[in-house]
Amino acid sequence: MPKLTIEDLEKLRERAKKQTFLREATDYRAKITVHMGTCGIAAGAREIMNAFLKELQERDITDVLLTNSGCAGLCSREPMATIEIKGQAPVKYVDLTPEKVKEIFEKHVLGGEIVKNYALGIGSEKTDY
Amino acid sequence: MEDLSLHILDVAENSLAAKATRVVIRLEEDTQANTLRLTIEDNGQGMDKETLKKAVDPFFTTKQTRRVGLGLSLLAQAAHETGGQFFIESKPGWGTKVVAIFKTDHWDLKPLGDIGQTMLTLILGHPEVEIVFILRRDDKESIFSTEEVKSKLNGLPLNSPRAIPLIMNHINKVMNL
Numbered sequence: 233m234p235k236l237t238i239e240d241l242e243k244l245r246e247r248a249k250k251q252t253f254l255r256e257a258t259d260y261r262a263k264i265t266v267h268m269g270t271c272g273i274a275a276g277a278r279e280i281m282n283a284f285l286k287e288l289q290e291r292d293i294t295d296v297l298l299t300n301s302g303c304a305g306l307c308s309r310e311p312m313a314t315i316e317i318k319g320q321a322p323v324k325y326v327d328l329t330p331e332k333v334k335e336i337f338e339k340h341v342l343g344g345e346i347v348k349n350y351a352l353g354i355g356s357e358k359t360d361y
Numbered sequence: 362m363e364d365l366s367l368h369i370l371d372v373a374e375n376s377l378a379a380k381a382t383r384v385v386i387r388l389e390e391d392t393q394a395n396t397l398r399l400t401i402e403d404n405g406q407g408m409d410k411e412t413l414k415k416a417v418d419p420f421f422t423t424k425q426t427r428r429v430g431l432g433l434s435l436l437a438q439a440a441h442e443t444g445g446q447f448f449i450e451s452k453p454g455w456g457t458k459v460v461a462i463f464k465t466d467h468w469d470l471k472p473l474g475d476i477g478q479t480m481l482t483l484i485l486g487h488p489e490v491e492i493v494f495i496l497r498r499d500d501k502e503s504i505f506s507t508e509e510v511k512s513k514l515n516g517l518p519l520n521s522p523r524a525i526p527l528i529m530n531h532i533n534k535v536m537n538l
Contacts, residue, residue, distance in 0.1 A: 268486060269424075270432040273371045274362055281482050285525070294522055300486035302378055305427055 260297040262341050265314045269303025275310035276328075283330035284313070287337040296341060309352065315340055324352040362435055364474025365399065365463075370482055371432045372401050372459055377487050379405030381456065384483075384490060388476075389497040395466040396445070402458040408451040416449055436461050443467035477532040480505065484528060488519040496538050505535040 266272070266281045277300075284298050304312055309326035315336065316322040323346055325336055332350050339345045362368050369386060376384045381403035389398045408416060415421040417437050422430030437447040440461040451457040463470050476494070483492055484507060494505040507519060510531055514524055 268370070268374055268482065270371050270430075270435070271427075273367050273374075274435075278367065278370060278478055278482050281485065282478060285481075285485070288522055289525065292522070298485055298520070300374075300482065302374065303424060303427060307427060 259295070261295045261318050263297045263299065263316045264341065265316075266298075266300045267302065267304045267310065267312045267314070268300040269307070269310075271303055271307035272310040272312065277311040279330060280311045280313060280328050280333055283333035284337065287334065287341075291342075306352070312352075317341070317344060325350045326352045362439070362471070364472045365439070366474030366476045366479040368436045368439060368461075368471075369399065369401065369476070370479040372436055373403075373479075373483055373492075374486075375432060376401065376403035376405050376457065377483070377490060379403065379407070379457065381405035382490055383493070385493045385495065387495045387497070388473075389495075390465065390499070392465075392499055395464055397463040397465050397470070399461045399463070400458065402456065404456040407453045407455050407457055409453050413449060413451050416451075417447070433459065439463070439471055442469040476536055477529055480532050481525065481528055485520045494532070494535065496535055498538055501538055503535045503538045505531055 264284050266277055266284065268277050268281070281298070281300060287293075288296060288298060301314075304314075304324070306312065306326065311328045312324060312326050313328060313333075313336075314322050314324050317340070323340070325332070325347070328336075328350070332347075336347050336350060339347050362371065373384055373386060383404050385400075385402045387398070387400040387402075389400075390396070391398070412423070416430075417434050419431050419434040424430065433449070436459070440447040440463055443464040444467050445462040445464050447461050449457065449459050480492065480494055483490075490507075492507045496503050510524070510528055511519060513527065514521075517524055519528070
């Protein structure tokens with residue numbers, strides 16, 4: 233048998249990765265939903281979807297699901313996206329731009345840290361009990 | 362909406378919300394008659410007569426999240442602004458067909474925009490749905506279909522990152538008619 237070259241190893245790696253992906257396809261570690269109602273689309277939701285996609289592709293990430301849904305009822309704050317890290321509560325981000333997407337992706341999707349500045353709301357009111 | 366590709370995305374999202382399993386989008390340009398005909402046809406749940414009557418009314422929506430429904434009314438307006446026409450056919454259980462005809466020699470015709478991004482967004486959001494896009498200019502025609510892309514993916518899902526370059530490649534070929 234001839235010696236394995238680096239290229240051969242690359243091919244093997246690619247093949248193995250493909251199979252791993254198939255196995256993991258139903259086991260995502262995070263889900264990104266871009267809201268794609270009329271309001272969202274008019275405000276630039278497709279560009280936001282594209283920005284998330286770019287992050288996934290550039291980093292070769294296959295265990296994060298990118299999808300879209302309809303209007304979330306807050307048309308004036310579009311474009312919006314919801315990030316759900318497995319096992320955690322979903323977080324809605326509002327007034328998105330491709331720059332914000334990059335930051336959210338790095339900090340929240342990859343780092344697990346919510347980007348509070350862009351999130352729709354975070355409880356601030358205190359109750360007496 | 363800035364361009365026609367965004368209108369297409371918006372109206373096709375309606376089809377998917379109506380539980381369609383197949384959506385066919387056609388763009389047919391007649392360079393003699395100076396018309397561009399957009400047809401979006403689905404096999405979703407369809408609308409009854411009462412709903413259909415109100416479908417282009419901007420203050421009507423079936424959605425629970427808000428009280429206005431601008432998608433179809435904006436598309437109708439975009440067509441009418443060019444001196445074109447707009448109509449919908451729909452029956453419960455049969456599906457819905459939306460047709461918008463634009464006059465291509467009118468100042469107010471919106472640019473086509475990025476059809477590839479629209480298709481990709483639809484596919485990523487609904488990889489289980491069969492989506493067909495047909496582009497026709499006079500007697501030349503080219504077709505994109507998710508079924509065809511799927512057959513080349515060896516079981517890999519349509520929304521997997523590795524499928525995306527293939528989808529874009531197909532779409533770009535179709536758009537280069």
